[in-house]
Amino acid sequence: MSKNLVNLIVTIILAYLLSFFMPWWSVMTAAFAVALFVPLKKAAVFFVPFLAILLFWFVYTYVMSSNNDFTLAKRVAILLPLNGNPYMLMLVSGIVGGLAAGIAAIFGKQLSLLLKAK
Amino acid sequence: MKYFKLILSLVLTIGIFFALNTKFGSIPPIGKFLNPYTGVWQNETDESISGEVSIPELTDKVTVHYDAQLIPHVFAQNELDLYRAQGYLTAKHRLWQMEFQTYAAAGRLSEIIGEGALNYDRQERRRGMNYGAEQALLKMKEDKQTTAFVEAYAQGVNSYINQLDPQDYPVEYKLLDYKPEAWTPKKTALLLMYMTKMLAGGDEDMENTNALRLFGKERFDLLFPDFFDITEPIIPKETDWSYIDVPQTPAPNSQPVLDSIAETIDKPDPNYGSNNWAVSPQKSSTGNAILANDPHLGLNLPSIWFVMQLSTPIHNAFGATLPGALGVISGFNQHIAWGETNATRDVIDWYKIEFNDNGTKYKYDGSWQDVTYRVETIEIKGKEAYTDSIRFTHHGPVVFDKNFKSDNQKTGYAMKWIGHIGGNNQKTFLDLNKGENYVDYVKAISNYTAPAQNFVFASTDGDIALWVQGKLPNKWEGQGKFIMDGSKSENDWQSFIPQKFNAHTKNPERGFVSSANQHPVDEAYPYFVFNDGYETYRNRVINKFFNSKDKFGVKDFKDLHNNTHNLKASELMPYMLETMDVSNLSTEEKEIYDIAKAWQYNNDMDEIGPSIWSAWYGILYDMVWDEFDTKDTALDAPYTYQTIHLLKTKGDDAFMDILDTPEKETAKDLFKLSFSKAVLKLSDWRTKNGDLKWVNYKGTFAGHLLQALPAFSRFDIPIGGGKNIVNATSKNWGPSWRMIVEMTSPPTALGIYPGGQSGNPGSKYYDNFIDDWAAGKYHDLNFLQNDTATDVIISTQTLTPKN
Numbered sequence: 001m002s003k004n005l006v007n008l009i010v011t012i013i014l015a016y017l018l019s020f021f022m023p024w025w026s027v028m029t030a031a032f033a034v035a036l037f038v039p040l041k042k043a044a045v046f047f048v049p050f051l052a053i054l055l056f057w058f059v060y061t062y063v064m065s066s067n068n069d070f071t072l073a074k075r076v077a078i079l080l081p082l083n084g085n086p087y088m089l090m091l092v093s094g095i096v097g098g099l100a101a102g103i104a105a106i107f108g109k110q111l112s113l114l115l116k117a118k
Numbered sequence: 119m120k121y122f123k124l125i126l127s128l129v130l131t132i133g134i135f136f137a138l139n140t141k142f143g144s145i146p147p148i149g150k151f152l153n154p155y156t157g158v159w160q161n162e163t164d165e166s167i168s169g170e171v172s173i174p175e176l177t178d179k180v181t182v183h184y185d186a187q188l189i190p191h192v193f194a195q196n197e198l199d200l201y202r203a204q205g206y207l208t209a210k211h212r213l214w215q216m217e218f219q220t221y222a223a224a225g226r227l228s229e230i231i232g233e234g235a236l237n238y239d240r241q242e243r244r245r246g247m248n249y250g251a252e253q254a255l256l257k258m259k260e261d262k263q264t265t266a267f268v269e270a271y272a273q274g275v276n277s278y279i280n281q282l283d284p285q286d287y288p289v290e291y292k293l294l295d296y297k298p299e300a301w302t303p304k305k306t307a308l309l310l311m312y313m314t315k316m317l318a319g320g321d322e323d324m325e326n327t328n329a330l331r332l333f334g335k336e337r338f339d340l341l342f343p344d345f346f347d348i349t350e351p352i353i354p355k356e357t358d359w360s361y362i363d364v365p366q367t368p369a370p371n372s373q374p375v376l377d378s379i380a381e382t383i384d385k386p387d388p389n390y391g392s393n394n395w396a397v398s399p400q401k402s403s404t405g406n407a408i409l410a411n412d413p414h415l416g417l418n419l420p421s422i423w424f425v426m427q428l429s430t431p432i433h434n435a436f437g438a439t440l441p442g443a444l445g446v447i448s449g450f451n452q453h454i455a456w457g458e459t460n461a462t463r464d465v466i467d468w469y470k471i472e473f474n475d476n477g478t479k480y481k482y483d484g485s486w487q488d489v490t491y492r493v494e495t496i497e498i499k500g501k502e503a504y505t506d507s508i509r510f511t512h513h514g515p516v517v518f519d520k521n522f523k524s525d526n527q528k529t530g531y532a533m534k535w536i537g538h539i540g541g542n543n544q545k546t547f548l549d550l551n552k553g554e555n556y557v558d559y560v561k562a563i564s565n566y567t568a569p570a571q572n573f574v575f576a577s578t579d580g581d582i583a584l585w586v587q588g589k590l591p592n593k594w595e596g597q598g599k600f601i602m603d604g605s606k607s608e609n610d611w612q613s614f615i616p617q618k619f620n621a622h623t624k625n626p627e628r629g630f631v632s633s634a635n636q637h638p639v640d641e642a643y644p645y646f647v648f649n650d651g652y653e654t655y656r657n658r659v660i661n662k663f664f665n666s667k668d669k670f671g672v673k674d675f676k677d678l679h680n681n682t683h684n685l686k687a688s689e690l691m692p693y694m695l696e697t698m699d700v701s702n703l704s705t706e707e708k709e710i711y712d713i714a715k716a717w718q719y720n721n722d723m724d725e726i727g728p729s730i731w732s733a734w735y736g737i738l739y740d741m742v743w744d745e746f747d748t749k750d751t752a753l754d755a756p757y758t759y760q761t762i763h764l765l766k767t768k769g770d771d772a773f774m775d776i777l778d779t780p781e782k783e784t785a786k787d788l789f790k791l792s793f794s795k796a797v798l799k800l801s802d803w804r805t806k807n808g809d810l811k812w813v814n815y816k817g818t819f820a821g822h823l824l825q826a827l828p829a830f831s832r833f834d835i836p837i838g839g840g841k842n843i844v845n846a847t848s849k850n851w852g853p854s855w856r857m858i859v860e861m862t863s864p865p866t867a868l869g870i871y872p873g874g875q876s877g878n879p880g881s882k883y884y885d886n887f888i889d890d891w892a893a894g895k896y897h898d899l900n901f902l903q904n905d906t907a908t909d910v911i912i913s914t915q916t917l918t919p920k921n
Contacts, residue, residue: 019154019155023150023153023156023284024149024153024155024157025135025138025149027153028131028134028135032131057153057154060154060155060159061159064154064159064160064162064163065159065162067162067163068162068164068880069882070162071162071880071882071884072159072162072878072879073159073162075829075830075879075880076158076289076829077829078828079293079827079828079829079830089152092152093152093153093154093157093159096138096149096152096153097149097153099134100134100135100138100149103127103130103131103134104131104134106127106130106131107124107127107128107130107131110120110123110124110127110128111124113120114120114121114124117120
């Protein structure tokens with residue numbers, strides 16, 4: 001298995017587990033921790049955890065929302081404003097989580113480099 | 119370099135955390151708001167209505183059956199548990215709303231939305247909202263039972279709040295990034311003040327004073343008569359008042375203070391009103407009395423009403439409750455039904471206050487009295503708190519002074535308001551819920567102070583009645599129409615009308631009682647009553663309807679609720695169409711003119727006539743009263759009824775002239791001028807928005823309580839009606855609850871409101887009544903006689919004390 005895939009899967013699993021007892025920024029913690037132990041290279045440092053959380057949150061929000069006929073998602077997608085499109089709202093949620101995770105992962109990667117150098 | 123990258127990435131990480139965890143202006147903290155585990159996605163669900171919930175304070179098990187409308191049918195073993203359960207369930211379905219309304223009442227919105235609300239908050243504090251709530255609370259505390267119930271309700275609300283984790287908070291808390299606080303009995307008092315302000319918080323004293331000063335007494339009396347030439351008062355004209363043996367306060371020959379006032383505090387929407395009526399068994403097609411109520415309030419989401427059945431082994435009440443207050447407000451039990459319309463009365467007066475040099479004393483009957491100070495601290499989100507020190511006289515708070523809307527160092531205006539006097543108005547509803555007959559009803563309402571209401575009543579015994587109930591000052595002739603001199607005791611309220619002399623009627627010969635915010639009585643009533651914005655149209659349509667035949671049934675009641683006859687337009691528009699000069703109409707004007715001529719004066723959805731009337735009369739009204747359109751003087755133009763009366767009978771009066779033109783216009787000229795302008799306005803509207811059908815032109819909507827956030831509001835609701843029409847649905851207010859109760863044993867009832875039982879925009883129960891309501895339909899109110907679930911029950915939840 002490629003390191004990228006390992007990072008992706010472990011990030012999702014860890015983010016899921018941490019979500020039970022931490023606020024939304026558990027995705028940052030997860031991506032940061034995984035970056036320490038499964039360091040990636042170049043753009044993958046950011047994009048793999050970004051994609052991991054984007055996927056995770058998109059699927060998670062889709063499941064929650066589809067069980068309720070997307071009632072609230074349609075409304076919040078007017079508020080934000082995303083033309084009332086619930087899928088856009090899921091995507092935006094995913095990007096928000098992914099962005100936070102990706103940046104935290106860069107920090108994790110930098111720290112891992114420093115620790116390795118010592 | 120390594121360190122630089124590390125530090126840079128750390129800074130970025132902290133930065134993104136901060137950016138997504140903080141509220142910027144009206145943008146919610148986006149990471150908190152959008153994450154699937156604690157964000158808004160957690161609200162994407164209906165409330166759970168099954169299983170068991172433990173509420174520690176309960177003394178016994180409470181059964182809650184939900185029907186398909188999500189109406190909770192609550193069966194408690196005792197009253198304390200009942201009100202605990204009411205608090206719990208109301209919070210469960212309406213927490214954000216019930217809390218937000220009390221924040222609004224208390225002048226605490228700055229805490230939630232920041233500095234933008236500061237002026238509003240200051241105004242509410244200066245209006246004495248907190249002071250009034252504290253006085254009400256003191257009165258409530260004099261009654262041990264009320265106190266115990268109000269505290270039980272608070273426990274119920276708090277046990278719900280305590281069960282919540284941040285992810286469970288209603289959407290609005292997440293949007294505005296704050297949390298619910300503990301409920302207290304004071305919040306119940308504040309909610310009742312909120313209603314008092316909404317329904318008895320308006321007056322025209324300052325505007326009247328300006329008008330009197332500008333136009334003189336003769337002209338003022340022509341524009342603002344105490345009574346109109348037609349009145350069908352709530353209490354029928356033929357009532358014999360000879361039993362009243364306490365006279366009206368003699369007039370002291372006091373002169374109004376003719377000050378010039380530039381600006382006044384915000385007033386509640388004067389259009390709020392209501393209908394209620396009842397027919398006697400003799401006039402009922404089934405032989406049972408029938409009662410109806412439809413309060414016309416703002417159309418909001420979540421709705422102002424929450425429907426519940428509330429029962430104990432000794433009583434069983436059902437109807438519309440107000441989130442934050444206990445018991446059923448407009449409803450019925452096994453024996454009686456009741457409902458309210460607003461009984462407008464002048465219960466706010468303004469007194470000019472003269473201060474000493476340092477503003478610590480005020481003049482009163484030739485001596486100097488100390489002012490008292492009330493310090494109001496307004497917390498502001500993200501800023502330092504604002505402190506306002508408000509001076510109080512024996513009249514009430516000095517609302518306007520050098521610190522607020524005035525720059526005069528040595529004078530101010532103090533407000534005397536029934537809302538400051540305090541009263542245990544919660545008890546009235548608690549007692550009505552348990553009432554069994556007319557005597558119980560009269561006893562329940564006898565201590566009710568404000569906002570004065572027309573309480574309609576019907577019983578399974580066959581009685582019908584209507585009391586105009588409130589604590590009403592016994593004023594001298596003319597007292598309180600204008601600003602009074604606060605330094606003379608003769609201008610104080612001298613006494614109150616003894617409660618038993620409040621106007622009322624029981625089982626009148628005509629076989630029906632009704633009220634629609636019109637004059638409570640005619641001139642024969644021995645106490646001073648003057649026109650305080652009374653409604654002049656709905657009551658005539660309603661009374662004519664009940665005089666039109668011998669027997670009435672529930673179907674007739676529904677028809678009347680949904681009646682869209684525009685009596686107002688029918689009293690002016692034919693005259694305008696006939697008298698105005700039509701020799702030079704353009705093609706477009708001719709087209710509109712012909713539609714107007716063909717209109718049958720029904721504000722039905724598909725008619726264009728009502729749109730024409732609305733545009734035309736609006737422009738005409740402003741043209742007639744251009745004298746009142748001033749920037750630096752607070753003025754209210756005359757009421758519609760008198761405007762139409764003058765247009766038809768004094769068409770050449772100087773008021774008809776448009777000041778800005780060299781010509782001297784008469785009413786006839788104004789008809790044509792306003793018609794041409796209206797046609798321009800209408801064709802402009804048509805170009806922008808399409809069809810001129812009334813339903814489109816009116817555009818009824820139910821707006822979310824947060825400034826009608828479009829995401830949480832409903833627009834373009836398909837319904838007819840309008841202002842001064844029995845179906846009073848206007849753009850954003852109308853029949854906020856429609857109820858019909860037939861006094862079978864037990865009563866059979868229908869009810870509906872423009873909203874839904876859930877306060878959660880993510881629930882299908884958030885706005886699911888709106889379409890049926892708009893279509894004039896009703897839902898059966900399933901009146902369960904015991905705690906056994908029937909086939910209308912879709913789910914049951916049991917509230918249990920801790921093991």
